Amino acid sequence: MLILPVLLSALALGFLGSFHCIGMCGPLALSLPVSHLTGLKKIAGVLLYNLGRILVYALLGLLLGWIGMTFQFFGWQQFFSIALGIFLLLIFLMHIMHQNIFQNNRILKNWNKLITQKLSNIYQKKSYRGIFLIGLLNGLLPCGLVYMAIAGALASAHILYSSLFMAAFGAGTLPAMMSVSLVGGLIPAKFRKYIKIISPYIIGVMGVILILRGLNLGIPFLSPVLQHPATAIECSP
Numbered sequence: 001m002l003i004l005p006v007l008l009s010a011l012a013l014g015f016l017g018s019f020h021c022i023g024m025c026g027p028l029a030l031s032l033p034v035s036h037l038t039g040l041k042k043i044a045g046v047l048l049y050n051l052g053r054i055l056v057y058a059l060l061g062l063l064l065g066w067i068g069m070t071f072q073f074f075g076w077q078q079f080f081s082i083a084l085g086i087f088l089l090l091i092f093l094m095h096i097m098h099q100n101i102f103q104n105n106r107i108l109k110n111w112n113k114l115i116t117q118k119l120s121n122i123y124q125k126k127s128y129r130g131i132f133l134i135g136l137l138n139g140l141l142p143c144g145l146v147y148m149a150i151a152g153a154l155a156s157a158h159i160l161y162s163s164l165f166m167a168a169f170g171a172g173t174l175p176a177m178m179s180v181s182l183v184g185g186l187i188p189a190k191f192r193k194y195i196k197i198i199s200p201y202i203i204g205v206m207g208v209i210l211i212l213r214g215l216n217l218g219i220p221f222l223s224p225v226l227q228h229p230a231t232a233i234e235c236s237p
Contacts, residue, residue, distance in 0.1 A: 006161075007168045009206050010152060014172020016202050017145040028119070028138055029180040033126040045131050046181040052135020053177075054170030057149070058163045060139075064153040065162030081214030084151045088207030091148065095200035108142040115141050139170075148203050155210050 034045040071080045115137050122133050149169040153162040 005209060006152060006165060009209060010149060010165045010168040011172040012202050013148060013206060014169040016198055018173035018176035029177055032131060032181055033123055036126055045128060046178055048128055048132045049135040050174055050177055052132045053139040054167055056136050056139025057166040057170040061153045061163035061166030062159055064150060065156060065159035068154045068157035068162060078214045078216055081155045081210050084155045085207045085210030085214060088148060088151055088203050092200050092204035092207060112142050152206055
């Protein structure tokens, strides 16, 4: 399991992608009910909101890891890893061509409407509990960047590793999301523009890593030989 390169990819995906996604999640982070707090109390509130997001990502990772282990048990891990890698490369190409395949999905739109309605009710509660709940719900909002992380977590095919992958992805988003809430989004537009250009290439690199992993080339840390539990079971004579 190339856990270190994959976790680094998750951190990079979260960090670079978070600047690109400030346009979507920024309004939520800017309108957090923390204006009545000052100093460390405000920092604690913003951190609690972000921990809520990361917790949801980590819990999603547990589920995704279980799904990935099912594919692994039946010997489908190589195919699955290659398929996910190809999917990420397609996303990369769509970014390059300025296309958004998630924009007009009716199911995602309805889900987004449901979560947004629940968020609007919780925003009225100026408490740490309410702030944490906002973070939890924010983690469930449809987001193209999260879909990329989900693909990587699925390919990890391990409950712990998938959870760590999603948590690392969430940790990568912390600097940008914390800064938006605390300093009012004073991230230079020029810097966000450069990050927006780089982000699709990070997704492309992740796709290549997943494809190499699925090809089973026997290259340590990059394309190790995959073990299939179902074929490794031996019957006693």
